[in-house]
Amino acid sequence: MIRLTGVHKTYGRATALDGLDLDVGEGEFFCLLGPSGAGKTTTLKTVAGLERPDSGTVEIDGEDMSTVEPYDRGVAMCFESYALYPHRSAYDNLASPLRSPRHRLPAAEARARITEVAELLGIGALLDRPVGRLSNGQRQRVALGRVLVRPARAFLLDEPLSHLDAKLRQQMRAELKALGAVRRTTTLYVTHDSVEALALGDRIGVIRDGRIVQTGTREEIWYRPRDTEVARAFGRPRINLLPGVVAAGGVFRSADGSLEVPVGAPVREDTEVLLGVRPRDLGLGGPGHALTGTVYVTEVLGRSVEVTVRLGGQQVSLIVPRGDASGLRADDPVRLTVRPENLLLFEADRPGRPGRRIGKSAR
Ligand SMILES: Nc1ncnc2c1ncn2[C@@H]1O[C@H](COP(=O)(O)OP(=O)(O)OP(=O)(O)O)[C@@H](O)[C@H]1O
Numbered sequence: 001m002i003r004l005t006g007v008h009k010t011y012g013r014a015t016a017l018d019g020l021d022l023d024v025g026e027g028e029f030f031c032l033l034g035p036s037g038a039g040k041t042t043t044l045k046t047v048a049g050l051e052r053p054d055s056g057t058v059e060i061d062g063e064d065m066s067t068v069e070p071y072d073r074g075v076a077m078c079f080e081s082y083a084l085y086p087h088r089s090a091y092d093n094l095a096s097p098l099r100s101p102r103h104r105l106p107a108a109e110a111r112a113r114i115t116e117v118a119e120l121l122g123i124g125a126l127l128d129r130p131v132g133r134l135s136n137g138q139r140q141r142v143a144l145g146r147v148l149v150r151p152a153r154a155f156l157l158d159e160p161l162s163h164l165d166a167k168l169r170q171q172m173r174a175e176l177k178a179l180g181a182v183r184r185t186t187t188l189y190v191t192h193d194s195v196e197a198l199a200l201g202d203r204i205g206v207i208r209d210g211r212i213v214q215t216g217t218r219e220e221i222w223y224r225p226r227d228t229e230v231a232r233a234f235g236r237p238r239i240n241l242l243p244g245v246v247a248a249g250g251v252f253r254s255a256d257g258s259l260e261v262p263v264g265a266p267v268r269e270d271t272e273v274l275l276g277v278r279p280r281d282l283g284l285g286g287p288g289h290a291l292t293g294t295v296y297v298t299e300v301l302g303r304s305v306e307v308t309v310r311l312g313g314q315q316v317s318l319i320v321p322r323g324d325a326s327g328l329r330a331d332d333p334v335r336l337t338v339r340p341e342n343l344l345l346f347e348a349d350r351p352g353r354p355g356r357r358i359g360k361s362a363r
Contacts, residue, residue, distance in 0.1 A: 258312025
């Protein structure tokens with residue numbers, strides 16, 4: 001269990017953490033997702049004891065860490081910039097954490113652990129090679145392996161898959177997940193990749209400007225994003241956000257007047273809003289509200305097609321199966337449909353303040 005309460009950390013005039021609260025449950029795989037500079041690495045370093053908070057507390061398994069040295073915290077951390085011994089073999093690099101007095105294991109047990117982790121990370125055949133002669137992706141896996149071989153109260157992983165190509169990343173995600181399920185070690189995993197966060201996290205914490213904006217399961221974050229920025233952070237292509245107002249009778253009317261959709265929102269008339277709908281929740285025909293527009297462009301993405309449609313003065317994206325889009329040409333009129341339960345409604349964005357979600361319109 002890891003708990004941070006009201007943690008502040010500044011570097012000179014830069015505020016890295018601004019009253020951060022975070023709770024990672026026992027055995028949980030928790031993904032911390034945020035853009036560059038949001039405070040992700042600082043959060044990990046604060047848990048590891050490599051940075052001291054200016055104020056606030058860090059607890060691990062219920063124990064206050066303020067006077068506990070990094071070495072005694074029982075956490076294993078993997079940095080994005082990893083330090084390996086380039087002249088030593090991959091095996092030696094994996095074995096070295098288990099040779100420290102703190103983690104020393106009987107030789108047979110150490111060997112079994114190293115072999116297991118190496119197999120899981122797909123580097124079993126490379127164990128005899130000097131690390132200096134491995135590719136970046138292979139090195140990154142050795143660095144991750146060095147963390148995972150150690151018995152620890154918690155793993156702290158900072159973008160451990162960032163140097164891998166897309167295919168290997170996907171494969172390693174599945175393996176990491178399997179590993180987590182086996183070990184059930186509390187894991188705090190930092191990423192700026194929302195696909196990775198959705199794939200791995202038992203829960204996800206979205207961090208921005210040194211604070212947690214929203215914490216939840218993937219379903220909670222996906223269906224009930226707290227604001228437009230969280231909604232934009234998840235899903236590619238991005239969520240469509242159409243500007244407009246809520247008119248009489250709880251009807252959304254787009255800014256150019258071309259589109260009306262009943263949303264039944266509990267807001268004052270003429271409130272400026274953004275209507276959100278994810279590309280995969282728009283269809284060509286079928287049940288739901290209808291929106292009419294014209295095809296702008298289509299792009300084949302394997303078995304599906306991204307269709308960009310002009311709706312009045314706006315453009316929206318939708319993802320449909322290839323067969324459904326085969327006859328579409330630019331400027332063709334189309335009728336899009338969306339189920340009412342898939343509509344999200346947000347307050348309009350203000351400078352520096354993303355629009356908050358307005359209740360009810362989500363499931
Ligand atoms: N040692 C340092 N000295 C000065 N400023 C720092 C230091 N470490 C971090 N910062 C600043 O604190 C803020 C948070 O940095 P942090 O590295 O935690 O972000 P991050 O979310 O991990 O970003 P990235 O994804 O780019 O690694 C940034 O504005 C950064 O410039």
